[in-house]
Amino acid sequence: MNYLIAFLIVxxxxxxxxTFMYLLLWMERKQSAVMxxxxxxxxxxxxxxxxxxxxxxxxxxxxxxxxxxxxxxxxGNRFLHTISPMIALFxxxxxxxxxxxxxxxxxxxxxxxxxxxxxxxxxxxVFAVMSMGIYGFVLSGWAxxxxxxxxxxxxxxxxxxxxxxxxxxxxxxxxMIYGTLDLQQINVAQGELWGGWLPLWGVLLQxxxxxxxxxxxxxxxxRVPFDIPEGESEIVxxxxxxxxxxFAMFWQSDFIETILAASLxxxxxxxxxxxxxxxxxxxxxxxxxxxxxxxLVVMVLQVGAFLGKVFFFCFLLMLIRxxxxxxxxxxxxxxxWTIMLPLSIINILVTGLVLVLLKG
Amino acid sequence: MAIKKVVExxxxxxxxxxxxxxxxxxxxxxxxxxxxxxxxxxxxxxxxRRGSATYQFPEERRPLAPRLxxxxxxxxxxxxxxxxVACMMCETVCPxxxxxxxxxxxxxxxxxxxxxxxxxxxxxxxxCGYCVEACPEDAIRMDTGIVEFxxxxxxxxxxxxxxxxxxxxxxxxxxxxxxxxxxxxxxxxPQA
Numbered sequence: 287m288n289y290l291i292a293f294l295i296v297x298x299x300x301x302x303x304x305t306f307m308y309l310l311l312w313m314e315r316k317q318s319a320v321m322x323x324x325x326x327x328x329x330x331x332x333x334x335x336x337x338x339x340x341x342x343x344x345x346x347x348x349x350x351x352x353x354x355x356x357x358x359x360x361x362g363n364r365f366l367h368t369i370s371p372m373i374a375l376f377x378x379x380x381x382x383x384x385x386x387x388x389x390x391x392x393x394x395x396x397x398x399x400x401x402x403x404x405x406x407x408x409x410x411x412v413f414a415v416m417s418m419g420i421y422g423f424v425l426s427g428w429a430x431x432x433x434x435x436x437x438x439x440x441x442x443x444x445x446x447x448x449x450x451x452x453x454x455x456x457x458x459x460x461x462m463i464y465g466t467l468d469l470q471q472i473n474v475a476q477g478e479l480w481g482g483w484l485p486l487w488g489v490l491l492q493x494x495x496x497x498x499x500x501x502x503x504x505x506x507x508x509r510v511p512f513d514i515p516e517g518e519s520e521i522v523x524x525x526x527x528x529x530x531x532x533f534a535m536f537w538q539s540d541f542i543e544t545i546l547a548a549s550l551x552x553x554x555x556x557x558x559x560x561x562x563x564x565x566x567x568x569x570x571x572x573x574x575x576x577x578x579x580x581x582l583v584v585m586v587l588q589v590g591a592f593l594g595k596v597f598f599f600c601f602l603l604m605l606i607r608x609x610x611x612x613x614x615x616x617x618x619x620x621x622x623w624t625i626m627l628p629l630s631i632i633n634i635l636v637t638g639l640v641l642v643l644l645k646g
Numbered sequence: 647m648a649i650k651k652v653v654e655x656x657x658x659x660x661x662x663x664x665x666x667x668x669x670x671x672x673x674x675x676x677x678x679x680x681x682x683x684x685x686x687x688x689x690x691x692x693x694x695r696r697g698s699a700t701y702q703f704p705e706e707r708r709p710l711a712p713r714l715x716x717x718x719x720x721x722x723x724x725x726x727x728x729x730x731v732a733c734m735m736c737e738t739v740c741p742x743x744x745x746x747x748x749x750x751x752x753x754x755x756x757x758x759x760x761x762x763x764x765x766x767x768x769x770x771x772x773x774c775g776y777c778v779e780a781c782p783e784d785a786i787r788m789d790t791g792i793v794e795f796x797x798x799x800x801x802x803x804x805x806x807x808x809x810x811x812x813x814x815x816x817x818x819x820x821x822x823x824x825x826x827x828x829x830x831x832x833x834x835x836p837q838a
Contacts, residue, residue: 320684321677323699497663609673610666 287396296402302593303382307541310600311344317601318608347534354530359431362527366429371528371535374422378539378546381415384408385549386470388559388589389566391581400559400589401470408469409461412550413454416506420446422539423515423524430527438523441615442508442515448622449505449512455630456499459492459637460554473558477565483572485562488555494633496555498626503547504603505622508540511610514618516540548599549592556595559588710791715775717792718766718805719813721785726816728807729785732759736777736786744770745777761807768795769803 316339319326330342358367388400405411420443427439461467464475478486489496505512516523525536552558563569564587568578579587613621659665683697701708710716721729732749748763777786790813797803 317677320680320698321673323676323680323697325698325700325702328702605670605674605677606666609669 291396291398292402295398295400298400299382299385299387299402300379302387303379303542303545306545306596306600307538308344310541310544310604311347312341313600313604314607315343316340317604321605321608351531351534356530356532357527359527361431363429363431366425367527368532370422370426370429371525371532371539372422373425374419374539375535375542377415377419377422378542381412381546382549384411384469385546385553386473386558387592388585389473390470391566391585393581393585398585399470400585404468404470406466406468409457409467409472412469412546413450416546417446417450419539419543422536426528426536427524430524432527434522435524435526438515438517438521438526442524445508445512445515445618445622446506448619449502449626452498452622452626452630453502453506455627456495456502456633457554459495459630459633460488462634462637462641463488463491469553469558473553473560476557477560479563479572485557485560487557487560492555492633492637494629495637496551498630498633499554500547500551501626503550504606505618507543507547507603509544509603510607511612512618513612514615517612544600544603545596548596548603551599552592552595556599558595559592561587561591564588710793714791714793715773715778715788717768717790717795717813718771718777718786718788718810719790720764720807720810721787722811722814722816728761728764728811729783730761730764731757731783731785732761732764733782735780735782739776739780741774741776742770742772744768764807764810765804766810767804769800 316326327340327343328337330340330346331337332342332345335342358364383403384401384405386401390397390399392398403411423442423446424439427435427437427442430436460472464472466472466475472488476485476487480486480490484490508515514521514523516525525533528536563571564579564584566581566584568576568584570576680697683692683695686692687697723729730747731752732747734747734749737743737745737747744767746763746765746767747761749759750762752758752760773788775788778788792813795803795805
């Protein structure tokens with residue numbers, strides 16, 4: 287039975303992520319359209335069914351990409367060329383194993399944990415897996431036997447390594463406060479109330495850390511304004527020699543990384559699955575009233591809260607993606623190394639000082 | 647000569663964040679305004695305010711400017727025959743040389759001539775409207791409002807007298823059969 291629950295949770299997380307990815311593709315089209323006073327793709331139908339505000343366009347894309355020729359450059363490395371999109375997609379998907387989609391609930395005598403893998407080094411695991419994902423992008427550039435693709439792969443590795451340092455340094459402030467790398471425990475700790483009414487979410491403790499982490503996470507997703515590795519409008523990046531479903535896998539891994547960035551920001555800074563004043567047995571409002579709820583309702587509310595927050599951050603990332611122009615390469619490096627890294631180190635120092643003064 | 651542009655940026659602009667938030671407020675403002683309008687349209691409200699700047703073309707057409715030059719038409723007399731007197735003014739003034747007229751003798755001595763053939767090759771036409779300006783009889787106009795005339799063949803782009811006349815409404819009252827354009831004496835085309 288425990289195995290069945292574990293399988294169901296894996297299925298839930300996988301389908302949630304894949305459905306989110308599918309919806310993001312639609313959102314990307316429609317949100318950008320509405321932002322720019324347009325309507326967006328709305329013509330595709332499926333056997334005369336209603337157009338569903340353009341949802342069928344995703345299926346049309348899928349059919350087109352599957353039936354397209356899968357071209358491997360004759361001078362390229364066949365094996366690496368085939369395996370690199372798989373590496374990119376695999377490591378993007380596998381990072382969700384430690385993201386807590388909900389808390390731990392006991393239902394009808396069974397323990398249901400909405401986290402596939404309860405690791406006490408969950409955050410390190412996410413960073414490790416995200417760094418492994420770079421291999422997919424570098425290898426794709428290398429295996430294409432194309433100088434432009436190689437340069438794109440080098441840009442991707444340069445950008446991702448630069449911003450991962452900032453990302454890692456930013457999180458240290460949070461680790462000092464919560465004293466754990468376990469994402470589930472970080473989420474539980476964010477349920478505490480300050481002064482009895484203000485939920486102590488990470489963003490209140492680390493506002494600078496939030497801005498830095500959000501920017502670095504956006505850079506990790508390789509989307510505008512940090513889309514120099516891809517540069518799909520003109521310079522063309524590492525996936526230049528890819529077509530069909532292999533290209534689509536890179537593109538899916540980008541969307542999944544967007545979801546990952548949104549869920550990491552949610553988990554670390556916005557309380558994860560925490561709903562303000564909602565504990566395991568119901569709402570405990572600061573003015574003293576208590577509203578008891580069954581565990582199942584609490585579970586649905588908390589998982590729903592997590593998905594809602596992730597959706598909000600996906601929306602925000604899309605909003606930024608369709609508002610800002612792209613950075614130049616030198617601006618990107620300058621921002622990463624001379625502004626964000628020093629700021630994140632200052633953040634660590636200030637956090638440490640405050641912690642010493644408060645506790646020492 | 648290089649133009650040196652000095653853009654004053656203070657610490658406020660260079661710290662990125664407030665300016666980014668300002669930009670995002672603008673785009674988000676557009677998003678939520680348009681979303682609210684689209685949602686209102688679903689419930690049949692606020693139909694007079696558009697949620698988008700674009701037109702959904704085949705179903706919805708942009709209003710044309712009243713002075714826009716569109717597909718030509720030949721106007722008719724009260725009896726339905728063309729007003730054209732085959733004076734060749736339009737053919738002469740046409741910079742694209744896309745008009746081809748063959749004149750015939752009209753039975754009415756006051757009219758003298760009428761066009762046996764009046765072809766416009768719209769594949770050559772530059773829509774300059776000189777023919778309309780040149781016409782002394784107000785026989786050719788470019789006010790049909792038709793902007794989608796296309797064809798798979800070059801021949802299909804040549805509009806003849808009948809086609810151009812058919813774009814003008816036929817007068818309501820009955821006219822003697824002999825005055826209709828197709829009943830006028832047909833001339834054989836002069837050999838080149």
